[in-house]
Amino acid sequence: MTTHTTRPGSEPMSVLDLAARHRLSTMIEGYRASALVHVAAELGIATLLAERPRTAAELAQETRTNPRTLGQVLRALCGLGVLAEDDGALTLTPAGAFLDPRHPMSLHGQAVYFGGPSYLSYSGLVESLREGGIAFDHVFGMPYYSYLDREPAMAEHYHRMIALPAGAATVIGTLFDFTTARQIVDVGGGNGSLLAEILTLAPQARGVLLELPLTEPSALATLATAPGGDRCEFVAGDFREHVPAGGDVYVLSRVLANWADPMCERILGNCRDALRPGGRLLVFEMMMPDQVTEGMRVVDGDMNALAHLGGAVRTRAEFTALLGSAGLKLDRVQQLPNSQWTLLEASLA
Ligand SMILES: C[S@@+](CC[C@H](N)C(=O)[O-])C[C@H]1O[C@@H](n2cnc3c(N)ncnc32)[C@H](O)[C@@H]1O
Numbered sequence: 448m449t450t451h452t453t454r455p456g457s458e459p460m461s462v463l464d465l466a467a468r469h470r471l472s473t474m475i476e477g478y479r480a481s482a483l484v485h486v487a488a489e490l491g492i493a494t495l496l497a498e499r500p501r502t503a504a505e506l507a508q509e510t511r512t513n514p515r516t517l518g519q520v521l522r523a524l525c526g527l528g529v530l531a532e533d534d535g536a537l538t539l540t541p542a543g544a545f546l547d548p549r550h551p552m553s554l555h556g557q558a559v560y561f562g563g564p565s566y567l568s569y570s571g572l573v574e575s576l577r578e579g580g581i582a583f584d585h586v587f588g589m590p591y592y593s594y595l596d597r598e599p600a601m602a603e604h605y606h607r608m609i610a611l612p613a614g615a616a617t618v619i620g621t622l623f624d625f626t627t628a629r630q631i632v633d634v635g636g637g638n639g640s641l642l643a644e645i646l647t648l649a650p651q652a653r654g655v656l657l658e659l660p661l662t663e664p665s666a667l668a669t670l671a672t673a674p675g676g677d678r679c680e681f682v683a684g685d686f687r688e689h690v691p692a693g694g695d696v697y698v699l700s701r702v703l704a705n706w707a708d709p710m711c712e713r714i715l716g717n718c719r720d721a722l723r724p725g726g727r728l729l730v731f732e733m734m735m736p737d738q739v740t741e742g743m744r745v746v747d748g749d750m751n752a753l754a755h756l757g758g759a760v761r762t763r764a765e766f767t768a769l770l771g772s773a774g775l776k777l778d779r780v781q782q783l784p785n786s787q788w789t790l791l792e793a794s795l796a
Pocket of ligand 1: 699
């Protein structure tokens with residue numbers, strides 16, 4: 448094997464060692480790419496360049512930024528392969544095209560959100576590990592959902608970004624039969640798109656969407672146009688305090704990962720109080736495998752949950768224990784094909 452001596456007196460370093468060092472170095476400096484793409488998204492650079500090529504000076508004028516320093520940032524975005532420059536004319540590369548908010552598969556919202564509050568919250572991780580508390584709260588001085596409540600534009604990005612893709616309910620419907628349900632309560636159901644789609648699988652059922660008041664505008668807009676949305680009532684509330692009774696199926700989709708165990712027990716306890724005998728609680732979450740190996744994306748969701756809200760993606764054993772401590776028993780666990788997404792079915796213990 449080829450070896451390189453790096454310093455006088457040190458052991459020779461193999462090509463593999465150097466490659467490993469380079470990988471770590473890329474991780475250490477990865478923040479720069481996130482930050483630059485975030486700047487481009489915030490300034491609406493892709494919207495302008497999707498119309499026609501522009502010079503750095505034109506972009507500076509249109510974004511009301513400093514021409515000298517914007518020029519440096521645009522150059523760095525060329526270096527990243529987000530923009531390309533030809534004789535002073537800047538254009539979007541195929542990757543950069545996804546930053547245009549009008550693109551049908553746009554990543555603009557992700558860039559604004561992950562490069563903004565999400566990225567900043569990670570800088571509070573060391574403090575939260577040493578002193579307790581939640582990284583986001585250390586950095587922003589308030590909890591995550593209070594922040595979103597004060598930043599409606601960011602809340603809009605958040606809800607658009609987290610919405611499950613169309614067809615998710617249909618996949619869940621292959622694992623659970625909704626056709627006999629009369630009332631389906633989606634606890635923390637986001638903008639209601641999942642519940643509305645579930646209702647199309649259960650034509651006889653009515654839906655109740657329990658959500659924070661801040662979600663009401665986006666939920667009402669979604670329900671007004673989604674098939675099934677006309678059978679769905681929006682209830683503003685707090686699942687930590689109360690979950691409406693009367694449902695025979697309760698859905699908790701991608702909620703528990705956002706909370707630490709004591710709060711999950713409280714939310715599940717409120718679901719248990721609302722459940723009647725024979726009722727079902729469906730928990731839709733990512734499940735953490737017992738052992739994580741390189742490349743498993745499930746840890747990304749786990750870390751976001753930790754940094755933003757002090758939550759976690761849980762293992763099967765952890766779910767069983769959590770449900771048990773809230774007086775519920777885990778009846779069935781089904782994994783969605785080719786994914787980490789799991790449907791857990793629980794009932795009164
Ligand atoms: C990750 S999202 C999941 C949304 C939806 N269930 C889905 O799977 O698409 C978590 C949701 O919980 C809602 N939420 C957070 N705190 C809440 C609370 N205290 N009471 C009710 N809903 C809450 C948020 O507004 C957000 O829509």
